[in-house]
Amino acid sequence: MHIPDGYLSPATCAVLYTGAAPFWYVALRRVRKALHTRLVPLISLFAAFSFVIMMFNLPLPGGTTGHAVGIGLAAVVLGPWAAMLAVSIAIVIQALFFGDGGITAIGANCFNMAIAGALVAYAVYRILAGRAAIGSARRVMAAGLAGYVAINVSALLAAIEFGIQPLLYRDATGAPLYCPYPLSVAIPAMMLGHLTIAGFAELTVSAGVVAFLQRSDPSLLKTTAGRGAALAEPAAGRAMRPLWAGLGALLLLTPLGILATGSAWGEWMARDFSNPAVQHEIAATSFQQAAPLRAPEGLARLSQIWTAPFARYAPPYIRSAAFGYLLSAMFGAGLIVLACLTVGRLFGRKEPAT
Numbered sequence: 001m002h003i004p005d006g007y008l009s010p011a012t013c014a015v016l017y018t019g020a021a022p023f024w025y026v027a028l029r030r031v032r033k034a035l036h037t038r039l040v041p042l043i044s045l046f047a048a049f050s051f052v053i054m055m056f057n058l059p060l061p062g063g064t065t066g067h068a069v070g071i072g073l074a075a076v077v078l079g080p081w082a083a084m085l086a087v088s089i090a091i092v093i094q095a096l097f098f099g100d101g102g103i104t105a106i107g108a109n110c111f112n113m114a115i116a117g118a119l120v121a122y123a124v125y126r127i128l129a130g131r132a133a134i135g136s137a138r139r140v141m142a143a144g145l146a147g148y149v150a151i152n153v154s155a156l157l158a159a160i161e162f163g164i165q166p167l168l169y170r171d172a173t174g175a176p177l178y179c180p181y182p183l184s185v186a187i188p189a190m191m192l193g194h195l196t197i198a199g200f201a202e203l204t205v206s207a208g209v210v211a212f213l214q215r216s217d218p219s220l221l222k223t224t225a226g227r228g229a230a231l232a233e234p235a236a237g238r239a240m241r242p243l244w245a246g247l248g249a250l251l252l253l254t255p256l257g258i259l260a261t262g263s264a265w266g267e268w269m270a271r272d273f274s275n276p277a278v279q280h281e282i283a284a285t286s287f288q289q290a291a292p293l294r295a296p297e298g299l300a301r302l303s304q305i306w307t308a309p310f311a312r313y314a315p316p317y318i319r320s321a322a323f324g325y326l327l328s329a330m331f332g333a334g335l336i337v338l339a340c341l342t343v344g345r346l347f348g349r350k351e352p353a354t
Contacts, residue, residue, distance in 0.1 A: 001066065001067075001069070001109075001112070001113065001154060001155055001158050001190075001194075001264065002091075002094065002095075002100050002101035002102075002105075002109055002264070002267060003101060003102060003105040003108050003109055003112075003158060003161065003162070003266065003267075004099075004101065004102045004105065004266075004267055004269075004303065005102030005103060005104050005105060005302045005303050005305050005306065006102065006104075006178060006270065006295075006296075006298060006299035006300065006301070006302035006303040007102070007105070007162060007165070007178055007179040007266060007299060008104070008105055008108060008161055008162075008165060008178060008179070009165060009168065009169045009177065009178050009298065010104065010302070012108070012161060012164075012165070012168075013104045013105055013107060013108060014107075016105075016107040016108040016111050016161070017106070017107030017108075018107075019107070019111055020107045020110050020111045020115055021107075023084060023111075023115045024084070024085075024088065024110075026081065027081040027082070027084045027085050028085070028347055030081040030082075031043075031081050031082045031085065032347050039078070039082060040340060040341065040344040041240065042077065042078060042082075042220075042240075043078065043082055043085060043086045043089075043340050043343075043344075044086075044336065044337045044340035044341065045240070045243055045244065045247065046070065046073070046074040046077065046078060046083070046086045046087075047085075047086035047087065047089045047090045047336045047337075047339075047340055048090070048247055048333040048336045048337055049070050049073075049074075049247055049250070050069060050070035050071065050074060050086060050087050050090040051090040051093065051094065051329075051332050051333060051336055052247065052250045052251055052254060052329055052332075052333060053067065053068050053069070053070045053205065053250070054067045054068070054069060054070070054090070054094070054100075055067070055254050055257045055313065055325070055328075055329055056068070056253075056254070056256065056257040057257050057258065057259075057260040057264075058197050058198060058201055058260055059197070059260045059261070059262070060192070060193030060194075060196070060197050060198065061192050061193055061196060061197070062189070062192060062193065062265075062284070062285045063262050063281065063284055063285050064189075064193055064262055064263065064264055064265045064285050065260045065261075065262050065263065065264050066193045066194060066197065066198035066264055067198060067201070067257075068147075068151065068198060068201040068202040068205050069087070069113050069117065069150075069151055069154065069202060070087070070202075070205060070206075071083060071087055071113060071114065071117035071118055071121055071147065071150050071151065071154070071202075072117075072121040072125075072143060072144075072146045072147020072148070072150050072151070072202055072203075072205075072206035073143070073147060073205060073206045073209050073210070074086050074087060074118065074121075075117075075118045075121035075122045075125065075146065075150070075224070076121070076122075076125050076143045076146060076206065076210060076221070076224055077210075077213070077220055077221065077223065077224070078223065078224075079122065079223050079224050080118040080119050080121075080122040081118075083114070083118040083121070083122070084110075084114045084115050084118045085114075085343070086114075086340070087110075087113055087114035087117070087118065088110045088114040088115075089336055089339050089340060089343070090336055091106065091109050091110050091113065091114060092106055092110075092339075093332055093335050093336050093339065094332070095109070095306075095308070096306075096308065097308055097309060097310055097331075097332065097335065098308050098310050098311065098312070098313050098328060098332065099306075099307070099308030099310075099311035099312060100308075100312075100313070102302075102303075102305075102306070103305060103306040104302060104305060108158075108161055109158075111157070112154045112155075112157040112158050112161075113154045116150075116153055116154060116157055117150040117151065117153065117154045118150070120146075120149055120150045120153045121146040121147060121149070121150035121206075122146070122224065124142070124145060124146040124149045124150070125142050125143055125145075125146035125224065126224065128141070128142035128145055128146070129142040129143075129225075134214065134218045134221050134222065134225055135214045135218055139210060139214070139221070140207050140210050140211045140214070141207065143206045143207050143210040144203040144204070144206050144207030144210075145203065146206060147202040147203050147205065147206030147207075148199045148200065148202055148203040148206075150202070151194060151198060151199055151202040152191065152194050152195060152199050155190045155191060155194035155198075156187070156190070156191060158190060158266070159183075159186045159187045159189070159190035159191060160183065160186075160187070162179045162181065162186040162190070162266050163179070163181065163182050163183030163184075163185070163186035163187060164183065165177070165178040165179040166178075166179065166180060166181065166182045167182065167183075169298065171297055175292070175296065175297075176292075176296050177296050177297055177298035177299070178296055178298045178299050178302075179266065179296075179299070180291070180292050180296055180299075181266075181286055181289065185286050185287060185289055186266070188287070189265045189266075189285060189286055189287065190265055190266070193265070212242075216242060217240075247333070251326070251329050251330055251333060252326070254325055254326055254329040255322035255323075255325050255326055257325065258321060258322065258325050262281065262285075263281075265285055265286075268282060269303070270295035270299055270300045270303040270304075271295070272295075273291060273292050273293070273294050273295040273296075274293070274294050274295070279291045279293070310328050310331070313325050313328035313329070314328070315327055315328060315331075
């Protein structure tokens with residue numbers, strides 16, 4: 001679901017950056033008064049969790065791979081605005097350091113996963129949870145369904161953005177300049193895996209952690225319970241230490257994330273289009289619609305804009321793929337915590353009393 005550089009036109013990227021900017025601005029304004037509180041460690045925790053959970057690639061129908069995002073869980077615990085910031089920070093770190101998603105497509109990826117995902121997850125959770133008690137099974141089911149709907153909405157938005165490119169941007173010969181597959185291919189190719197495996201992974205993660213919080217520290221679920229201010233300060237709680245420990249355990253397990261073979265649909269590298277074996281895989285995952293014999297011109301050009309220092313979570317000079325993946329997970333999680341703390345220091349100053 002991470003759109004790489006070159007699959008969207010510069011105009012499309014600009015529109016989506018412009019569309020994301022107001023939400024980032026409002027999110028910072030809405031959470032600013034709480035950034036000096038325990039919300040900062042929570043944002044750090046769920047941003048790092050989102051980063052790590054996205055490293056666990058799952059085999060999807062058709063031979064592609066996908067992953068959970070953690071946006072449903074973040075929206076349920078943090079509320080939609082803080083969740084937007086948490087997942088956006090994770091997406092920016094992924095693009096800058098690991099080439100997971102493009103630099104030009106940061107606005108698109110954040111709009112799809114962090115912004116639309118957070119708003120949809122929060123709305124679904126609030127509607128389905130209603131006035132149920134914080135410790136009720138209804139809230140567990142609501143959280144799971146919120147994550148399921150949110151990740152599928154995010155996938156659908158990405159599919160639409162992919163699919164409109166051939167309609168809008170072609171070269172003089174009529175060949176697509178960016179993503180080569182139209183809506184009739186992009187939407188079913190993206191949605192097949194997310195409506196099944198990836199969606200249910202998101203459901204399981206969201207429901208499972210909410211059920212844990214109900215037993216260990218239900219105060220962390222009060223922010224979105226609908227009984228007070230949407231950005232009420234989360235209680236100190238007893239669950240933070242186990243949650244950090246759980247994140248550490250996930251970090252150690254990240255090498256399992258490379259066991260699933262194959263690429264995510266729409267995340268092929270430019271050179272893959274000239275590789276006959278990969279061309280066959282691309283066509284097979286695109287309902288037997290032949291892939292271009294070489295990368296579209298615009299895709300090839302924009303894909304060279306940025307070279308991530310640890311592309312594909314493979315640090316240079318580390319021969320073991322599993323160990324490199326683990327180090328990337330630890331380095332990325334550390335960067336995210338540092339970024340969240342920096343945002344807290346820059347924007348979390350208390351406003352002067354009036």
